[in-house]
Amino acid sequence: MIYLDNAATTLRKPREVIDAVVSAMQSMGNASRGAHDEALHASRIIYDTRCALAELFGCSRPDHVVFTCNSTEALNIAIQGAIRTGAHVISTDLEHNSVLRPLYRLQEERGVLLDFVPADRSGKLDYDDFERLIRPDTGAIVCTHVSNLTGEIVDIGRIGKLAREKGILFIVDASQSAGSIPIDMEKMGIDILCFTGHKGLMGPQGTGGMCVREGVEIHPLKEGGSGVQSYRHRQPEEYPTRLEAGTLNAHGLAGLNAAVEYIRRTGLEKIGEKERSLARRFYEGVADLDSVKVYGDFSTQYRGPVVALNIRDYDSSEVSDALSQDYGIATRPGAHCAPRMHEALGTTGQGAVRFSFSWFNTEEETDTAVRAVRELADE
């Protein structure tokens, strides 16, 4: 099987990640819930993981790295907990439903006013639109770093600079960039960075979180056991406990820690470059076909390792099924939880077949996928 659905989740993980999870499952107590060796062991690994992620993302405070079970949970906490009732919020057509649905909910239930920076037919944003849409009551900008459909990399630093100048909260969805593209919260002006552990970071599913800039207030979405200040009626005020009620997925976080260490040792730039070059190789192998339509702007080399396409007017699910059954190639058809982007690209009916590449894919696998698309396009 050739696995090219890495934007959904990376299937192949470094051996160290699997070993770390197995070892954690055999040795960990409950972090912050006792002073015995097993509980302390869990606390130490979790703290190490906070430090590793703070370093990876340029977050000045490891204790402001908050763990959740994925970026969807982190985005929900950030959007529902940091955006005030009645505020005006700017987002984009590139967003995933984990941004859109919490925003639509705030619109319905808390009178939040939404504006979306439109994507053009190639899925690109016009950055002047952010400036144009800002109003005196704009409270937040919520934006993805990389489109999960076209691989378009958003200039987060540019938007962050604008948000800082205007005193607007800036929330970034790094689900498709973490682990493949450098992120520096401070330099990019990011207030809340939401990430997931199981995609480009190559960690286990059920891990993710958010980095919160010092001074940013987020109201907790859940309350419960924290292991500290237990006689208080409310959740402790301090990060990360403020947003982390209940037992953490420490086994998964041990794996994520090993994954971040693997990325650090291998080199994030090297990983990103390989993934991008495989995606480019695939694109170049199919782009000349008249019966194939590739979405997104490939005039720039610097893009996420994602290629979405359609063959003739075939339904994307049928093509993806044929790739899976006849060629053993795993891809993702349909809407990719990115409804506004499909509307912008004009693909709501057909969907698109998404090929997404990881560090563990090879040129041979990429060439096999090219041949498969060429054959299907010939039929």
Ligand SMILES: Cc1ncc(COP(=O)(O)O)c(C=O)c1O
């Ligand atoms: C851009 C983007 N945001 C958010 C998510 C949600 O990630 P998770 O399912 O890990 O919460 C995804 C997953 O596909 C994504 O691609």
